[in-house]
Amino acid sequence: MIDRDDNIVDLNAILHPGSVYNHPRDVVEDPAISIGEKRAILASWASDAASVASNPALRELPGSYAAVTIDDVIEALSALDCGPKGPPGGKPARTKSVARVGAAA
Numbered sequence: 001m002i003d004r005d006d007n008i009v010d011l012n013a014i015l016h017p018g019s020v021y022n023h024p025r026d027v028v029e030d031p032a033i034s035i036g037e038k039r040a041i042l043a044s045w046a047s048d049a050a051s052v053a054s055n056p057a058l059r060e061l062p063g064s065y066a067a068v069t070i071d072d073v074i075e076a077l078s079a080l081d082c083g084p085k086g087p088p089g090g091k092p093a094r095t096k097s098v099a100r101v102g103a104a105a
Contacts, residue, residue: 017041018061023068024076035080042080046073 021027027041044050045059045068052058052067060067 016061016063017045018064022065024073025079028076028079038080039077042073042077046070046077 017027021030021041024042024045027033027038027045030038033041045061048056050059050061051070052060055067057070058067059070059073
């Protein structure tokens with residue numbers, strides 16, 4: 001898609017990703033594009049403009065061969081985030097016993 005030596009970008013892949021990628025995970029796995037480009041492609045795939053009129057949970061880009069669920073697109077976007085899957089700062093730790101709090105009430 002991109003020739004880094006010549007700094008040439010395939011605009012068709014950016015503007016019409018459905019003609020290049022069959023599934024959102026294909027975007028995530030493409031080593032030739034940056035994280036920002038991946039986010040832009042996946043965001044266009046997730047947009048309401050790509051929704052299927054009879055089933056809004058499906059997304060289909062012009063030129064694509066099959067519809068995918070919005071969950072597939074969101075999962076691909078999440079895969080680009082390298083952070084922890086849990087809450088920020090890790091699992092919360094209790095400082096007081098639950099039994100004592102219940103007995104006080």
